[in-house]
Amino acid sequence: MEVQVKRSLVVPPPQCDAEEVPFTVFDLCDAEEVPFTVFDLVAPTYHVTVLFAFSPPNPTIDSLLDALSITLPHFPILTARIEHEHEGRRRHPCFVTGKGGAGALVMEAKVTSSLSDHLPLVPSPELAGLHPLIGSPTEHVLMLQINRFTCGGLVIAASSHHQAADGFSMNIFFNAWTDIIRRDGAPTEIGRPVPYGPGALSPRHPPRCEFEHRGKEFLPRSDGATVARSHEAIDAAVCVVVDPSEINNMMLHYTNEFVAELKRRAQDKYTTFETVTTHVWKKITAARGLAADARTSVNVAVSGRGRLGGTGAVPKEGFLGNLILSASSKATVREVMAGTLADAAAILRTGIRAVDRQYFQSFIDFGALHDDDSEPLEKVAAEYDELGMLSPNIDSDSWLHLELHKLDLGCGGQLAGILPGKIPQDGAVVVMPSLKKDGGVDVFVALWEKHAKEFASIAYTMD
Numbered sequence: 001m002e003v004q005v006k007r008s009l010v011v012p013p014p015q016c017d018a019e020e021v022p023f024t025v026f027d028l029c030d031a032e033e034v035p036f037t038v039f040d041l042v043a044p045t046y047h048v049t050v051l052f053a054f055s056p057p058n059p060t061i062d063s064l065l066d067a068l069s070i071t072l073p074h075f076p077i078l079t080a081r082i083e084h085e086h087e088g089r090r091r092h093p094c095f096v097t098g099k100g101g102a103g104a105l106v107m108e109a110k111v112t113s114s115l116s117d118h119l120p121l122v123p124s125p126e127l128a129g130l131h132p133l134i135g136s137p138t139e140h141v142l143m144l145q146i147n148r149f150t151c152g153g154l155v156i157a158a159s160s161h162h163q164a165a166d167g168f169s170m171n172i173f174f175n176a177w178t179d180i181i182r183r184d185g186a187p188t189e190i191g192r193p194v195p196y197g198p199g200a201l202s203p204r205h206p207p208r209c210e211f212e213h214r215g216k217e218f219l220p221r222s223d224g225a226t227v228a229r230s231h232e233a234i235d236a237a238v239c240v241v242v243d244p245s246e247i248n249n250m251m252l253h254y255t256n257e258f259v260a261e262l263k264r265r266a267q268d269k270y271t272t273f274e275t276v277t278t279h280v281w282k283k284i285t286a287a288r289g290l291a292a293d294a295r296t297s298v299n300v301a302v303s304g305r306g307r308l309g310g311t312g313a314v315p316k317e318g319f320l321g322n323l324i325l326s327a328s329s330k331a332t333v334r335e336v337m338a339g340t341l342a343d344a345a346a347i348l349r350t351g352i353r354a355v356d357r358q359y360f361q362s363f364i365d366f367g368a369l370h371d372d373d374s375e376p377l378e379k380v381a382a383e384y385d386e387l388g389m390l391s392p393n394i395d396s397d398s399w400l401h402l403e404l405h406k407l408d409l410g411c412g413g414q415l416a417g418i419l420p421g422k423i424p425q426d427g428a429v430v431v432m433p434s435l436k437k438d439g440g441v442d443v444f445v446a447l448w449e450k451h452a453k454e455f456a457s458i459a460y461t462m463d
Helices: 024-028 038-042 059-073 125-130 167-181 258-263 272-288 333-338 343-353 355-371 450-457
Strands: 004-011 032-035 045-052 081-086 089-097 104-111 142-149 154-161 247-254 295-303 324-333 394-398 415-420 430-434 441-448
Touching: 004 038, 004 059, 024 125, 024 394, 038 324, 038 355, 045 167, 059 104, 059 142, 104 125, 142 167, 154 167, 247 450, 258 272, 258 343, 272 295, 272 333, 272 343, 272 430, 272 441, 272 450, 295 333, 295 343, 324 343, 324 355, 333 343, 441 450
Parallel strands: 104 142, 295 394, 394 430
Antiparallel strands: 004 104, 032 089, 045 154, 045 415, 081 089, 142 154, 247 441, 295 324, 430 441
């Protein structure tokens, strides 16, 4: 695949002297420091890249850029700049919005082949040219690369910093952008910026913490207390680091019939996400060949939007940023492999349900209670956060309830593929709706290449 970058430009933050900026965002034009929320502090510190393929015909590049310029003022965080230091001194991290922001980087590229030559969209090294370099130092929260193929097909690659927005927030942005594209620049229903920042979260009065968040999400104070990070159950055999290039990315497709059979074997008690994630957990664990007494876990990103609905803790009209906490379900390899699919699914569900409404409210209150601390909160590092470190765990995200698969640019083209960018993290899993005519789900999996070969040979087998 030959990709030629024709130009790059920056869509600036809202400017007060720009007539096209709605009056509703004038208060965002001046530089403003927006502190991280307590959820931003525990979010991953890297960019997340997603590729969207659209078959022809498609809008012109000017139409896409005009719509983007209209959309971004409603999402100030996406044109902000992240600041961790001030005059060389460490500080509480914040987003600098308005005139102090970095703007959104946009790259326009030409691909000298037909989109159909590269469908279905599956993980491949050749796709790296379709998106901005992952891991490159950048001041931009949002980077987009718009790739036009000779047939008129498009691949839009979006790379967004996770501390600025989670998947639900980016889903709001993508749908708002495509809505304006289809309306040919006509006003959208979003009449003002989507609420964001600590001021949009409401702690209880008085704030109270029913759970201990220091030691779990955050490090204890630097007063000699020990960090609650346990390694005694980690199998030393897997505590090794490999070159990130040895982490294979693959895409599985499970048909509706396959998923229905999995659910039947799980006694029809669990959701599609729970059932499929449990199946993948069992198969990855088998492929890794871990000792029976080794510990393994599923770490699931749980959204607080549903948990906090009706509490007044978050805005009714939506929230831009992070509202995600990690739920960890732990077991021995023996427990995962010897039990039925339903047994393992029960372990998964128990962990997910433990991060409930009360836990999210406690976490928001914890952030409020420590908002003015002179010592910044430091998140607890994951056990296997080093790049290329092999893990006995999996980290599973659900895109099943996002509306990414419904994106439509108008003009008659169809969404033909969705794919996460290259992930060099062993055990990363993403479950998403399939775009195939028969429905079902697609499952993105990142595994060490030696384990990936074994996993691929058993991924479609039933227990």
